[in-house]
Amino acid sequence: MTVNGIKAPFPRAILFDLDGTLIDSAPDITAAVNELLATRQLAPLTVPRVTTMIGNGVPKLVERAFAAAGMPLIGRALEEATRDMAPIYNRHLTYLTRLMPGTRETLAHFHMSGMAMGVVSNKPQVASREILLHFGLTDALGAIVGGDAVSQKKPAPDALLLALERLRIDVENALMVGDSAADVGAARAAGMPVVLVRGGYTQVPVEELGADLICDSLGDLPLALRALRDAA
Template identity: 75%
Template structure:
């Protein structure tokens, strides 16, 4: 990988995770999970419990939810539950979801600075686009890559590499911003530096996940990057 110190401070492109990074979607995701569980006569899970299950795609979410209630699913039974989840999930995208602090301000900042931006997420493509349209964020984004647009979900690098290809930017010229170990793994596999934000969806303290930089929120990202650029 080429020297990442310069693009880290002044990248040509920034890729963002979605859930826990740009949006707080846990309440909507919990509502979808609980609708699925209710259809199988199982009790609901709290938002906090569901928040801890987010990451790895919808099927992994379904698997974790049933396992948490002592009713683990596998094989064709898990696949059936995942199929049942699809329309339920689509009904719970924006009703309770909110933007994370500073999202619009920070995207506007990088847009005005001429930095290309994209989203690389494990959330399904149509759901991702619907949410971004709802919050009027698509105007900032030159690439939107959901989990079902690639063969392998994060922490594989597929989504990041596809987004960068759409932006016309090499990995060493870009930066990944996320909130979880999957984002770190994907960025490392793609050959990109990675910043993690506190307050996202991770069990492990974010400082222990191996990111190049940790910020309290997106609002801190521009100033942190300026310090890195000036120190380079």
Template identity: 75%
Template sequence: MNVGASRPFRSPKAILFDLDGTLVDSAPDIAAAVNELLAGRGLPPLGVDQVKAMIGGGVGKLVERAFAASGSPLVGSALEEANRDMAPIYRRHLTGLTRLMPGVREALTHFHVNGTAMGVVTNKPQLATREILLHFQLTEYLGAIVGGDAVTNLKPAPDALLLALDQLEVEPYEALMVGDSVSDVGAARAAGMPVVLLRGGYTRVPVEELGADLVCDSLLDLLSAMQKLGAAA
């Protein structure tokens, strides 16, 4: 656990969570969708670890990176067509191989019982996000669910975070962002929020180097860390 010295860490009124790599390990499903798209164009499949490194920035960026990694980069209308083809494929691969990350249900139950408002902010499309959260019966914990197509600008812009906080009626300085990537750090900083990153998510850079206020092994580690920090305040 690393605590940043940039700002004090206080018990938040609300916690916003990223989805992919934070609440769920969705990389196998995302890889299956990518490979179905590539196979339709006669291209070889990519490994799950390859696809995991491409996650972040929305489905459009994922498609662009996948074709580039396959040696057949797309631009312009060809990329737009591939994105249109990806939409129904992506929706078929949401929960078949996806699993909860360690400690998720325990952590959300804890915060819910203690009266902490919670929301999910992700670059994944809104309907796909809701389907995953419903599948894992997590919606009952959440007062806000904001997908990438619900805002003008994706993370690392602060739009999704600010919209979720508006729905939760909590100010940014009273809230905490929990994610796994540089996009989560950028969005939190732009929104004026402290940010915690979890190890084991989807980042191409070591999580300790991304500038978070706190780095934890899992959401269960976040619980104990916050309790310790609160007791020391």
């Protein structure tokens, strides 16, 4: 496989981001944020506004939400709000969340072809697994790593490396698929190629994030990888 002119092996494992890549969770996350803000008598935020806050874990989400609502929190106040968010967040996982276009078909394609797959997310581990169970996707996944399963969230490489360890695949034979700068940063830190899918939660155009390959939708990934393999 060749990506950006660099020779790389056709992957034996694909690691997928969750929010904005496999699922559209912004409406549920917004509902959780607004329930938390209401406990402090703060006005609700819109889905587009909260979408800009997604991608770096729940603590950062809470920090950004309170800042946007006009009550910036630091220190103990932020810690307390983050603790309060945990049960609220877990009540808003699958009611409004939907699969991104092509998710089910793409995972089924790679699963049938024998590809090892995992999910690496900054979302908490239990929440990530519950969502994937809800959509019936766990059978195709050999590893699910949430942000609280590692010491450092993406863009650090920790979650990717742990997922590959569980899949028993070397980093040289793996590919990361995501939608944001955090995914690119994590892949680069781990030493693997990265594909970005349009339509996710990045606030920076995907063309500016330095991915090896960009797909218009997740459903385009199988053909894109096949073309790269054939051209190698």
